[in-house]
Amino acid sequence: MTDVVIAGGGPAGRALARACARRGLETILVDPAPGRRWRATYGLFADELPALPGSAVACAPSTTLAFGTRPHVLDRQYLVLNNDGLRRWLDRGYDVVAGTVAGVDHGGQGSSVRLEDGRTLATGLYVDASGARPRGVRYEQTAFGAVLPAEDALRLVDAPDTAVFMDWREAESGFLYVLPLGDGTVLVEETSLARRPGLPTDVLAARLRARLSAVGLTSRGREERVRIVLDVPVPRRGRTVPFGAAGALVHPATGYSVATSIRLAEPVADAVAQTWDRGPAAAASAAHRALWPSxxxxxxxxxxxxxxxxxxxxxxxxxxxxxxxxxxxxxxxxxxxxxxxxxxxxxxxxxxxxxxxxxxxxxxxxxxxxxxxxx
Known part of the structure; x- marks a missing residue:
């Protein structure tokens, strides 16, 4: 029997798998596509994750601006993550199984994790880090982005190496991100304020293309579509431990979750390791308490x-x-x-x-x- 099985191969699942393995827990990560690169652009403030290694940082813009009706310089260092470097940092100490979880059966001495291909994994603790799947219609933040050469982005920002965290000028119930990616390109992303349901990304794509066209630009590089479920209630305690977006770790007002998930992986793994001798139910309860104190x-x-x-x-x-x-x-x-x-x-x-x-x-x-x- 494996100590811990974690479903979901994104940053949240891999951070917790690494943290559990570092505490001597035999850990398996179930990932539907282990070889697939992370395509999303992740960002965070440096003070949220001081232990982040430099190899996981793609860009640390010299200036970060936000616009309501006028510019504001943010006095916090903003970082754009290097997905390959982040993954290398998190890929340590655990085994990865290619597959998708179809169901979980909990028993007194552990859990049986059933995969879609018929395989079964016996484990003491099961963690769901496979993403948010809320019932009913929830508030969502949606976005459509295009990656442009840095010289093109200068038509949208006044100086190179500048990140625009939020730009409400010329807004139509939405705002713009401009994030340098550290490789001579810039992500320009049209983002909708939270709605229920979220604004279709096709609408945002049309807005972005119109915005670019107004300054003589066209979208001709990689494109990015984003849909983040925001309004997720605190999960109920049970034998399954929800983590990351599945565990309501997405900030309901900003949509950010990566820094929180990576930071919480350590105390959650501590809680599991410290109660492991008391059995699976005690370990699951300890993980819930570590995640959701009052x-x-x-x-x-x-x-x-x-x-x-x-x-x-x-x-x-x-x-x-x-x-x-x-x-x-x-x-x-x-x-x-x-x-x-x-x-x-x-x-x-x-x-x-x-x-x-x-x-x-x-x-x-x-x-x-x-x-x-x-x-």
């Missing part, structure tokens, strides 16, 4: 509250709202975007943003809260 549950609820309030905001107020957010002290910005267990920092950031907002934005937030309470 402080993390409270912050997740606040973030989901913020998501719903923002999604109901009139489009003309959204850039104004983000103008105020990016004028907050950097500690408040960091607390809301990265402070997963920071209840006081998150509430202070949300309160400060309300106080700074002009009356039309406050009126919407007050009205939305009253509407929620009346239901």
């Amino acid at each position: 402080s993390a549950r409270a912050v997740h609820g606040l973030r989901r509250h913020g998501l719903r309030a923002l999604c109901g905001m009139p489009p003309e107020l959204v850039p104004v709202f983000f103008d105020r957010f990016f004028t907050l002290p950097i500690a408040h910005q960091r607390a809301f975007t990265s402070g997963r267990e920071d209840i006081s920092g998150t509430t202070e950031a949300m309160s400060a943003l309300f106080r700074l907002s002009p009356w039309p934005v406050r009126k919407h937030l007050i009205g939305w809260r009253a509407l929620r309470r009346s239901r």
Whole structure:
């Protein structure tokens, strides 16, 4: 019997597999396509993952800007990840099985993981890191991106080696990312604010092509389609441990999850290893507790509250709202975007943003809260 079986070969699954293997747990990762390269572009703030090796970084832009109705320089180092380097860092100490999980049967002494091809893996602990599959229609963030030569991107940004984290100018209920990739190319991505359901990527593709055409550019390189499920509730405790996007580790307001998943892999593996002698059920319960202490549950609820309030905001107020957010002290910005267990920092950031907002934005937030309470 294998100690741990993890379904899902993305960054979250591989980070947890590496962390479990480092603690002496025999670990198998089930990946539908082990040889397939990661095509998504991942980014994070350097202070979210200080242990990240340089080999996993594709680009560290010298300047990161955000635009509401005007520019704001972000006083946090933003990193674009090198997917091959990230994967090499995470691919250590565990075995990989090509396949897809069809079902799991839990018993008193362990679990039986059934693959679609008929094979069965016996394990003490089963982790689902295969991505979000929420029931019903959820809030989604969608995006369509194109990779351009860096010299072309200078028609969209004022200087090379500049990342645009969010640009609401010329927005139509959406914003633009401009991310240098460190290889002489730049990802330009049209992104929709969260909707239920998400805006179709074909609509975003048309918007991006129109935006590029307005400055004399055409999309002729690699393209990227993104769909992120945002509004996932905290999972119930059980013998299966959901992790990564499957475990609601996606930030409900920003859509970011990679840094959180990689950082949490270590404490979750610690919790499993420390309770392993007490049996599979105890190890699963310990993993759930490591992932979702009461402080993390409270912050997740606040973030989901913020998501719903923002999604109901009139489009003309959204850039104004983000103008105020990016004028907050950097500690408040960091607390809301990265402070997963920071209840006081998150509430202070949300309160400060309300106080700074002009009356039309406050009126919407007050009205939305009253509407929620009346239901």
